[in-house]
Amino acid sequence: MNTSVSNFSREIGTQLKFAGIDDYPMESRQLISYCMNWDQRQYISSLNLPLEKDKMKRIEALVKRRISREPIQYILGSSSFYGRTFFVNPDVLIPRPETELLVEQIIKFVKETNLKEPKILDICTGSGIIAISLAKELPSSKVTATDISEEAIEVAKLNALRHQADIKFIRENCKESISGYYDIFVSNPPYIKTSAIDSLQPEIHLEPRIALDGGIDGTDILVSIIKNISKAFYKKRTAIFLEIDPTVSEKVVEASRLYFPKSFIDVTNDFAGLKRILTIQEK
Incomplete structure (x- = not known):
């Protein structure tokens, strides 16, 4: 049986918390939404839906990068500034x-x-x-x-x-x-x-x-x-x-x-x- 979005979000949130990530609830949502190509409304409306295993593996790969303390902005490839979203990378x-x-x-x-x-x-x-x-x-x-x-x-x-x-x-x-x-x-x-x-x-x-x-x-x-x-x-x-x-x-x-x-x-x-x-x- 596949894990729901809500349960999986809590699971990876716990991993992020133990890795010392302060805002782990928000970052877990961001990583899932990024992989699923969801906005905030789509994420909320999908909380009780099951996640396919291949999608979970993709998200877990991103979680590992974040646990290694790679900035989430580099993982997502974007950051907000003055009401706009900008592309960012390690350069x-x-x-x-x-x-x-x-x-x-x-x-x-x-x-x-x-x-x-x-x-x-x-x-x-x-x-x-x-x-x-x-x-x-x-x-x-x-x-x-x-x-x-x-x-x-x-x-x-x-x-x-x-x-x-x-x-x-x-x-x-x-x-x-x-x-x-x-x-x-x-x-x-x-x-x-x-x-x-x-x-x-x-x-x-x-x-x-x-x-x-x-x-x-x-x-x-x-x-x-x-x-x-x-x-x-x-x-x-x-x-x-x-x-x-x-x-x-x-x-x-x-x-x-x-x-x-x-x-x-x-x-x-x-x-x-x-x-x-x-x-x-x-x-």
Whole structure:
């Protein structure tokens, strides 16, 4: 007799729980729904239905991957950000909720300053979530996105195509230079201290290290970006929005004051009350 969806979901949920997966009830539903090609409504309506053995084997294979601590976003091939679903794979960082603050801050800035056709540069674009979200939320904007990784740019291009976002992609090393004129610069760069990466949760070890490693104190890329933007910072209404590590916020603010002594500099807290978004704007 075949096992019902409900019973099988509990079984694999127990396996995930023992493996240290915190949100095991949701992830068990996600893995089953992914294999069965169900949405949430179809999953709920199928709870009492039997699962065929071949489908169970497929799901069990995915469960084994998750138990090995492969991020569920890589297993499913997707992740949500700012109300949209994006393709992700091990070539790109998995989107985090706090990064949505960058998008919100920029939308607010554009509306408050009444910028009609803002030119936006997204540095270290990764999967393209920031660039694409801004292009969709600000239809009149002209968005360019850069990354040092060719593989990441290919993922971002796929996401732009999926969401029909008109974005110019450029492979560029932000530590060496930042070219072009823009009204808004935005980046969620690597900002984790090199020594801290190995102590992070197992899933993070499978994300691209180049997208995580911010150098000895976590500020190498951040300071390089600030320095290079200062050379291309021309217009009074130009603004910079950077996601930062809360533990080095003071050092990043000091660097900002060094390169932008006459600018307004502020740090916004994230949902957890941690200093997360650095803003630099001409007074």
